[in-house]
Amino acid sequence: MSSDSSLAETRYYTIKAWCLLAAATVAYGCVNGALGTFSFPSQRFLGFFATALLLVAAAGFGISLRVSLAAFVTAVIAALATTDLAIWSLCITLVLACLAYDARGQRLGELLGALAIGGVLIAFAALLLGHLPAAWRVYVDASVALSSWLAGISGAPHNLGPSAAGSGLMLVFTAICAGFLLRARRATDVLLVLVALLIGLVALVGFLSIVVLYWPLWVSGLLEWLDPQAAFQASRRDPAAVALHAPLALLVLLLLPVGLLPAVQLRPLPGRFLSPWPGALLGVVLAWLMTPFFPTAPAKETGVLFYNKGMLDWRVPRNGAFGLQQAGMFGLFPQYLQAAGYRTHRLSKMGRITPQSLAQNQVLVIINPTEMFSAQERQAVWSFVEAGGGLLVMGDHTDLAGMMAPLNTLLAPVDIAYRFDSAFSIRQWRTDYEIFPHPLTRRLDWSNELLRHSTGASLALGGGAFPLVSGKFAFSDYGVRENEANGYLGDYRYQTSELLGDVVIVAGATYGRGRVLVFGDTSAFQNIAIYNSAPFIVDAFDYLSTPASGSIAWPRSLPLLVLLLLVASYLVLARWRPLAVAATALAVVLTAAGLRWWTAAPLRFDHQRLALIEATQLNRFALAHWQRDSIGGLAVNLSRAGYLPLILRSGDWDYLQRARLLISIAPGKTYTAAQRQRLRDFMTGGGGYLVGVGWEERHAVAPFLRELDFTIGPAPLGPVPVRLKTEDPQLIGELRRRPQFHEAWPLAGETPFDEVLYEDLGYVIAAQRRIGAGKAVVIADSYFLMDRALEEENAWWPGNILFVQALLRDLAE
Structure with missing residues (x-):
């Protein structure tokens, strides 16, 4: 009986240990963005969900959570303050180390201690890859070389970056094995860990040579067997979208050798106390070094010089030129810089770059050059940068207008080159970015739209150049020289010879005392996006x-x-005690989170007609390009009326003191009492408050609107006025010159409105009230200020544009 009981106990321990190991592997894989099936925001959530499951499992296995539960709450709060993957890994490690401390004296405590050691190694690897460009390039080159070598054996060309090749998962597995190696008790235990590691390596090679290289063929064959019509539809989809899910297969394969690790006999955790303070102090210093600090502001009237030759369009949005395609390209760019305190100057069309033209400026901007720079110009540029000047270079996809040769010749001294391709995200850019720690990326996260990247070239890096933003799950779509009519674009589909994964789209370098930034796309700087990316x-x-x-x-x-x-x-001197690991990890994550808050960006924009578009209240509109629920048309109309539009994000409410207008579209989150008071003070002081919301979306803003004596009624009016079906071009033209509401609702108040802006069939749909020296305007239609009703890429409604323009002029008075 004792033998059977011991065997049952061993089996039960093995199951418990495997569950904890699997949860930790998934958690680390997710926070490092190693699972392509899920977007970065989703993986971030899943990583901490897996950690929560690990805590639940530990509690179910009889481990006390006195310290580890508090560590989990601290880790979640700290992680939300940063996008640095090393910090995220240390947050998971903090929880594991505290769990090991709670389980001290138990066999599971020894296993959790080894896991925490592996977590430290994972964090170290993430730190090296995120902060040391040379390490990242070696990592990427090794992955591409391995996939190319295996592809050479199979005869099918493949170039897989680490994310597509599953290298991130393999790194996590290797670090966990290393943690067990450091704690292994006997030589046979060391051998068992090495066997597990070897099986993992075989799984990776098998994954690359069988699963990834032939994944689309396997899926297509399976679909064809199950449903020929489905196979036809799948063949039309990008194979990369199918291959994106392949790392899940590697995760399953790696969980098999993970099952060997519970059998490893580990040394007991040291019981003698060692002071955690040295680790905490080192952690603070390490977090300080990892934090990308930024000055409060540059010197006043810093000069910016724009090179004025190439594929450029300096028009600004103007009346009479409707449709977002007619909004111009870079005309608003200098205006936003001026509002931020910069002095801008543009060379003449015939002007050349000389030491004299650069003398009074600190930054040189070169956009889409189509002519080769002379040797004298290149010498002037690099002498300027070497002496401390800044160089911003922007280009576009597939050698458009012949810009690749001028760009690559110019950038040769810093080893950055534009590829003859288009970088395409498999899903959408904002969820597939990999953001590297740097002062430039301090505002970026995995859910906002500050970096408005679209179709542009990927960048090849060498020397001391470093990546700032990459497409973790994007591919390099090679250009086609024969497709001149369509800008040499490729087929928009992943071909196996193209690079898949970890495609660089923004890069930087230093040269002497100067700094260089290179963008593979110009979208973020264009008129229709800059209100968001400013x-x-x-x-x-x-x-x-x-x-x-x-x-x-x-x-x-x-x-x-x-x-x-x-x-x-x-x-090592602390013998990897859980308390020492926890103290070091806690110091790093708390210091990093605190420094992120302490180095918050200051308010920079100042303009006599600053118009804020609220995005703090879960507003129901899209920030992406070219969608019917986007607000690019609204931003363009604000620019036409002389405003400087800017997205209002959480933490930027102090901008209200400088603004002339605040626009709120279908908010989904109620204002706090402090926000309501600031809005009242804003209007009393002369500001304008414009709300577009219907009855169905009214819940969050209705209490504040009632304070202003606006009530939205429940009667659905639908399109107002009722759309007439006619083919008479004269009548159609007349109808289009009138406002047209999409989903209108009636407005009412306890007292008469100061001005009724639109009324139909006895129903007020838009009205205005004076609030002190300012005004509040409500349009009872959630969609009226969106692109679908106002202005799209190649479509617009003149009557709505005229209505909005008149309203904006009135609010500016």
């Missing part, structure tokens, strides 16, 4: 206008490596 753009110019020896601290390789060695030495 804070990110100003960060770029703040970075460029500060010499490398100035107050911006970019983490340098040597100090980081020294700190990593010191932290590793401390943990």
Whole structure:
């Protein structure tokens, strides 16, 4: 009986240990973005969900959660403050180390301690890949080389970046195995861990050679067997969209050798206390080095010079030119820089870059050049940068208008080159970015639209160049020289010879005392996007206008490596005690989160007609391009009326003191009492408040509107006026010159409105009230201010544009 009981106990321990190991593997894989099936925001959530499951499982296995539960709450709060993958990994490690501390004296505690050691190694690897460009390039090149070698055996060309090749999952598995190696008790245990690691390597090779290389063929064959029509539909889809899910297969394969690790006999956790304070101190210093600091603002009247030759359009949105395609390209770009305190100047069409033209400026901007720069111009540019100037270079996809040769010749000194391709995200860019820690990326996260990237070229890096943003799950769509009529674009589909995964779209470099930024696409700087991306753009110019020896601290390789060695030495001397690991991890994550908050970006924009478009209240509109629920048409109309439109995000409410107008579209989150008071003060002081909301979306804003004596009624009026079916062009033209509401609802108030702006069949749909020196305007239609009703890419409604223009003029008075 005792033998049977011991065997049952061993089996039960093995099951418990495997569950904990599997949850930890999934958690680390997710927070490092290694599962292509899910977007980065989803993986971030799933990583902490897996950690929560790990806690639940630990509690079910009899482990106390006295310390680890508090660690989990702290880790979640700290992780939300940063996008640095090393910090995210340390947050998971903090929880595991505290769990090991709670389970001290138990066999599961020893296993959790080994897992925490692996977590430290994962965080170290993420830190090196995120902060040291050379390490990241080696990582990418090794993955591409391995997939190319295997493809050579199979005869089918493949170039897989680490994300598509499953390298992130393999790195997590290897680090966990290393943690067990460091705690293994006997030589046979060491051998068992090495066997598990070997099986994992075989799984990776098998995954690359069988699953990834032939994944689309397998899926297509299966679909054809199940449903020929479905197979036809799948063949029309991008094979990359199918291959995106392949890392899940590797995860399943790796969980098999993970099952060997519970059998490893581990050394007991040291019981003697060792002070955690050295680790905490080292953690604070390490977090300080990892944080990309930024100056509060550049010198006043910093000069920016725009090179004026190439594929450029300096028009601004103007009356009479409707449709977002007619809004111009870069005309608003200098205006936003001026509103942020910069002085801008544009070379003449015949002007050349000379030391004299650069003398009074701190930043040079080159966009889409189509002519080769002379040797004298290139010398002037690089002498300017070497002396501390900033260089911003932007280009576009597939050698459009012949810009690739001028760009690559110019950028040769910093080893950055535009590829003859288009970088395409498999899903959508905003959920597939990999954001590298840097002063420029301090505002970016995995859910906002500050970086308005569209179709542009990918970048090849060498030398000291470093990536700033990459498409973790994007591919390089090679151009086609024969497709001249369509800008040499490719087929918009992933071919196996094209690079899949970790495609660089924004890069940087230093040259002497100067800084260089290179964008593979110009979309973020264009008129129809800059109202949203302007804070990110100003960060770029703040970075460029500060010499490398100035107050911006970019983490340098040597100090980081020294700190990593010191932290590793401390943990080794502490014999990897859970308390030492937890103290070090806690110090890093809390310091990083605090510094992120402390280095919050200051308010920069100041304009006599600053118009804020609210995005703080879960407003129901899209920030992406070319969607019917987008607000590009509204932003263009604000620019036509002389306003400077800007998206209002959480943390930017102080901008209300500088604004002339606040626009709220179908908010889904109720204003706080403090926000309501600020809005009343804003209107009393002369500001305008414009709300577009229907009865169905009224719930969040209805209490505040009642305070202003606006009530939206429940009677659905539908399209107002009723649309007439006619083919008479004269009548159609007349109807289009009138306002047309999409989903109108009646407005009412306890007192008469100061002005009724639109009324139909006895129902008031838009009205205005004076609030002190300002005005409040309500349009009882959630869609009226969106592109579908106002102005799209190649379609518009003149009557709505005229109505909005008149309203904006009135609110400006």
